[in-house]
Amino acid sequence: MPASVSSPPPRRLPFGLLALAGLFVAAGVFHFLRPRPFVRIVPPLLPVPKALVYLSGAAEIGLGLLLLPRRTRRVAAWGLVALLLAVFPANVYMARLPGGGVGAPQWLLWARLPLQLPLMLWAWRYTRPGKQV
Template identity: 55%
Template sequence: MSTETGDTHTRFKRPLCYVMGALYVVAGMAHFIAPKMFERIVPPTFPRKRDLVYLSGVAEIALGLGVMIPRTRRFSAWGLIGLLVAVFPANVYMATEKIVPDAVPESLREHADLALWARLPLQAVLILWAWWYTQPSADDSK
């Protein structure tokens, strides 16, 4: 990797951790605002759906906040990777059962199936994004 490319990555790494953290905090809050929607995507083999929804919401909020703090960034990034792996069965279930969120307008529902399947490889992108913050950086000591 050239120095110029490395500098570009470094320049964007710090602000993007705040974007990522905010996305997880907002997503985690949604678990408490619309728990029934999240319960619908928990595979039927999992018990205590509401508890799992709240637990994953708390985890998203805590890890999203943690990734924005330099001292907890690496630990929180590993936690986000674990969380993304843990919720993957819900994403598969959502795609295979064609569970479209209630917030999707009727006019877009015919294309929702494609979006549900596209969400699965997006998990890999999110894991790679979190993994980026598991790597040591100068911010870790602050």
């Protein structure tokens, strides 16, 4: 009887990576399902707000999915860090609007701004070679 050749079992993706990917994919999908609140927070000096909302939603979905394969993980993680930096002005603009344009409490809008940093650090974690799993 020939010896069976077994391949190593597939590696499971860590929960943190799956959660980060899921968070961005879900957020991106909402840009398409409910674009109006996102359009309202695009700073007025930027052109074509709806197109920017769809573009950022597509980037969130694409980069979230690209986190999953090992070969694209680092680039996707850097892309998410850059995306979070790029949308930060919209989050500041939102915090300055009464109710954020979405009826949210003002204190909550300001309190969520520092949360961008942990999100960036979470994505940055997967830019390092040792975190490619």
